[in-house]
Amino acid sequence: MVKKRRLHHLARLLFVFFCMNVIWYIAFLLMNHPILPSPWAVYNAMIHLGAQEIALNVGYSLVRIFAGVVLALLIGMLIGLLMGRSQAWNKLLDPVVYLTYPVPKIALLPVVMLFFGLGEFSKILMIMLILLFQVIISVRDGVKAIPENTYDVLTSIGASAAQKFWHVTMPGALSVILSTIRISLGTAISVLFFTEIYGTEHGMGFFIMDAWLRLDYAEMYAGIMLFSLVGFMLFMLVDYLDYKFMQWRN
Amino acid sequence: MSSLRNNGLHIKHLSIEYKGGSSVLGDVSLTLPEHAIYTVIGPSGSGKSSLMRAIAGLLPAYRGEILFNGQSVHRKETLIGLVPQNYGLLPWKTVQSNIQMAMKIAHPLQQQREQEEQIRQWLTSLGISELKSRFPLSLSGGQQQRVAIARAFAILPTILLLDEPFSALDAMTREALQKIFLDNWLAHPATTLFVTHDVDEAISLGQKIIVMPSNQKDALEIVDNHTVFQMKHQDKRDSNEFFEQTKRIRKVMQEKW
Numbered sequence: 470m471v472k473k474r475r476l477h478h479l480a481r482l483l484f485v486f487f488c489m490n491v492i493w494y495i496a497f498l499l500m501n502h503p504i505l506p507s508p509w510a511v512y513n514a515m516i517h518l519g520a521q522e523i524a525l526n527v528g529y530s531l532v533r534i535f536a537g538v539v540l541a542l543l544i545g546m547l548i549g550l551l552m553g554r555s556q557a558w559n560k561l562l563d564p565v566v567y568l569t570y571p572v573p574k575i576a577l578l579p580v581v582m583l584f585f586g587l588g589e590f591s592k593i594l595m596i597m598l599i600l601l602f603q604v605i606i607s608v609r610d611g612v613k614a615i616p617e618n619t620y621d622v623l624t625s626i627g628a629s630a631a632q633k634f635w636h637v638t639m640p641g642a643l644s645v646i647l648s649t650i651r652i653s654l655g656t657a658i659s660v661l662f663f664t665e666i667y668g669t670e671h672g673m674g675f676f677i678m679d680a681w682l683r684l685d686y687a688e689m690y691a692g693i694m695l696f697s698l699v700g701f702m703l704f705m706l707v708d709y710l711d712y713k714f715m716q717w718r719n
Numbered sequence: 720m721s722s723l724r725n726n727g728l729h730i731k732h733l734s735i736e737y738k739g740g741s742s743v744l745g746d747v748s749l750t751l752p753e754h755a756i757y758t759v760i761g762p763s764g765s766g767k768s769s770l771m772r773a774i775a776g777l778l779p780a781y782r783g784e785i786l787f788n789g790q791s792v793h794r795k796e797t798l799i800g801l802v803p804q805n806y807g808l809l810p811w812k813t814v815q816s817n818i819q820m821a822m823k824i825a826h827p828l829q830q831q832r833e834q835e836e837q838i839r840q841w842l843t844s845l846g847i848s849e850l851k852s853r854f855p856l857s858l859s860g861g862q863q864q865r866v867a868i869a870r871a872f873a874i875l876p877t878i879l880l881l882d883e884p885f886s887a888l889d890a891m892t893r894e895a896l897q898k899i900f901l902d903n904w905l906a907h908p909a910t911t912l913f914v915t916h917d918v919d920e921a922i923s924l925g926q927k928i929i930v931m932p933s934n935q936k937d938a939l940e941i942v943d944n945h946t947v948f949q950m951k952h953q954d955k956r957d958s959n960e961f962f963e964q965t966k967r968i969r970k971v972m973q974e975k976w
Contacts, residue, residue, distance in 0.1 A: 618803065618805065618807070619807075619809070621772075621775070621777055621801060621803055621807055622801050622803065622807040622821065622870075623821075623824065624775070624776065624777055625775040625776060625777060625799045625800075625801040625880075626798060626799060626800070626801075626821060626824055626825045626874060626876075627795050627798070627824070627825070628824045632824055636809065636812075636820055637809065640809070640811040640812075641811070643811075714811075716854065717810050717811045717812075717813075717854040717855075717856060718810075718856065719856075719857075
């Protein structure tokens with residue numbers, strides 16, 4: 470039953486993908502200009518890229534995203550937890566979070582570059598900044614939404630703070646954490662693109678801009694498609710984690 | 720003899736106030752011998768739940784003393800099994816891992832295989848062995864309560880506290896669970912306080928029945944119930960003694976509530 474539904478889902482995805490290619494091909498025929506190559510040319514360029522080059526660029530981008538996400542999760546969960554469990558900390562940090570939350574993080578890009586240079590650190594820091602505030606807010610709300618009496622049985626058998634965190638707080642807040650990641654992942658990937666334009670010779674952003682400068686449009690589109698594929702895979706990963714850890718809801 | 724006098728749960732001059740100074744329990748003293756089971760019955764707002772929470776160590780502050788065998792009840796050696804009214808199961812853990820988590824916290828040195836074997840036995844004796852991989856949200860109230868009781872028994876607690884465990888269940892399920900609970904308790908008699916608002920339940924399950932007054936300044940009334948308690952469970956409700964006991968409790972309730 471589930472398998473059948475999943476096959477159905479997959480078939481629909483493939484169908485949509487096919488239709489998009491058809492539209493692309495029609496647009497290519499209508500335009501008849503080198504700035505929009507045909508799907509065949511792009512797929513051909515993709516095949517000729519070579520596995521090593523793809524792996525290197527995708528790898529760099531993935532490492533940056535993962536480092537940013539993990540950092541944002543670690544710091545965000547710590548602060549969110551503190552705010553969710555303690556009134557005093559919440560009162561202190563709440564104004565800080567609310568004042569900084571609406572600042573468009575991409576506007577901080579020049580500031581981060583000024584302070585931390587053009588290297589890896591500023592790229593990872595940007596991704597972390599994008600995710601951090603949303604993680605803080607959702608962890609805090611997720612932790613607050615866990616009813617106080619959920620801890621009662623564990624408290625009465627003498628569970629430590631770490632055990633309560635591991636068995637109650639963490640799984641209780643996991644659902645909101647996952648949906649936050651899903652929402653902010655898209656922003657994080659676009660910011661990654663911006664940060665990979667400068668100060669690096671690897672990564673999907675660099676690859677696309679490099680092909681653009683060389684006027685190799687087929688390769689540029691191939692890069693965009695690969696970049697999208699990476700994003701798609703990341704979404705699938707979050708979906709998989711959601712499916713794995715949220716089985717109890719059904 | 721002096722050591723015997725110290726045996727069991729001693730509550731001395733316990734009074735509980737919530738923030739803002741409103742008193743929920745005023746000066747309660749109570750002795751519950753080791754391996755005894757007493758039921759507690761009282762009107763809402765009489766502080767039954769607060770009494771349980773104080774013993775379980777869930778209240779930050781109270782006045783008075785709660786001792787077990789002469790020492791504070793909140794020491795790590797005194798293991799407390801709590802069955803709250805809302806079952807207290809973690810929805811993100813399966814039946815098996817809900818119980819296993821509690822056992823691991825209560826007895827960190829025990830072998831995992833041994834724990835799994837014990838869980839299997841407890842699930843069987845509560846009649847829910849086929850539910851072990853299910854998540855609590857997919858279970859009925861009665862099934863969830865069986866899991867909660869299995870978990871409380873499985874950690875082999877020194878003190879067992881049940882706070883209106885069956886009140887959300889329908890009459891048939893409730894009576895079935897009362898019997899299962901009592902059978903298991905007789906096999907593993909932890910020192911037990913059982914809070915209920917149901918007179919029949921109080922008489923079916925308690926060696927003594929503690930009637931809480933609605934006015935906090937009045938003393939508790941403790942009614943001896945050994946005659947009914949010693950009967951076979953299925954005979955209790957039809958017996959004369961049960962009927963007499965019901966009348967006696969109702970009379971106390973009329974005076975105190």
